[in-house]
Amino acid sequence: MNYYTIDWDYSNLTVIGHYPQTTFKKGYDPSLPNGFWQINPNEFPNFSPHLELTIHKKANPTDFIQRNVNFGMIISKNFKRILCQFNLPPYKLYPICVFHKGKQLEYYWFHFIVTSFFSQLDKTISKASIYNIKKIPNEPVSNIDLSLDLEQLKEIDASLPWYQEIKWEQLSFTNSFPQYDVYETQLFDFNTLISERLLSTLLNEGMNGFTYKLYDKIR
Incomplete structure (x- = not known):
């Protein structure tokens, strides 16, 4: 199954209307x-989170909006309706307060948790490398031994100087992977991913406010 990164469409003023949008x-x-x-x-918290955003008066209320939070997605009721038809990891949908030109609109904070990323990796096929990010393009320094345990890998990552970082070269999952339609790469680099079938539905339903790009590292 092909996956695509998904992000807010911050550079397309024709769609979002104004930057910043919220x-x-x-x-x-x-x-x-x-x-x-x-x-x-x-x-997941044991309380209902409270979040209030204002969409700029010159901006458009898109289906996927600038989130102003560190994780998850801020989505419209139509995006939510589509999302809930698909195979999702453990998640919560929190209603939030979004205002535009004095009116309150219906939006949700989609908070999902990936708990088994490392255990579902096929470590004999997956690959990661340390890169020198001072070089343009980034220059590989050495490969990462994925047979090490999770804590050892985190220690390696934390010990790198500021100009080096670990990136996934290739990801392969075991048969235990549940074929989620929303996922997240973890450990080294973090990308929110959606499946091709979810992307196709979002586009066919006219959802807007997001960009997508094939994540070609999954084999």
Whole structure:
């Protein structure tokens, strides 16, 4: 199954209308006990998060909007309707307050968690390398031994100087992989991925506000 990266369409002013598209609503405090700063990307909170955004008066309320949060997606009710028809990892959909020209619109924060990325990798086929990011294009320095355990790999990653980083060269999953339609690469680089079948439906349904690109590292 082919996967595509998905991101906010920040450079297409014809679609989004204005950059930045959204800001926190005036007076919103993300540090409050139920604010988004209290949300861990790797767990679901035991409370309903409160998030307030304002879409700029010159911007368009697209189906996928600038999220102003560190993880997940901010999506319209139509995007949500489509998404819920597909095979998703553990997730929560939180209603949030989004305002545009004085009106409150219906949007959701889609928060999903990938808990088994490393255990589902076929480490005999998958490949990762250390790159020198000072070089343009980035220059490979050495390969990563994926037979090491997870903590050892995290230690290697944390020990690198600022001008080096680890990137996935190739990803292959075992038969235990549940063929999710939304996924995330983890450990070294983080990319939100959607399946080709989900992408096709989103495009056919006229969803907008996002860009996509084939993620060709999955074999």
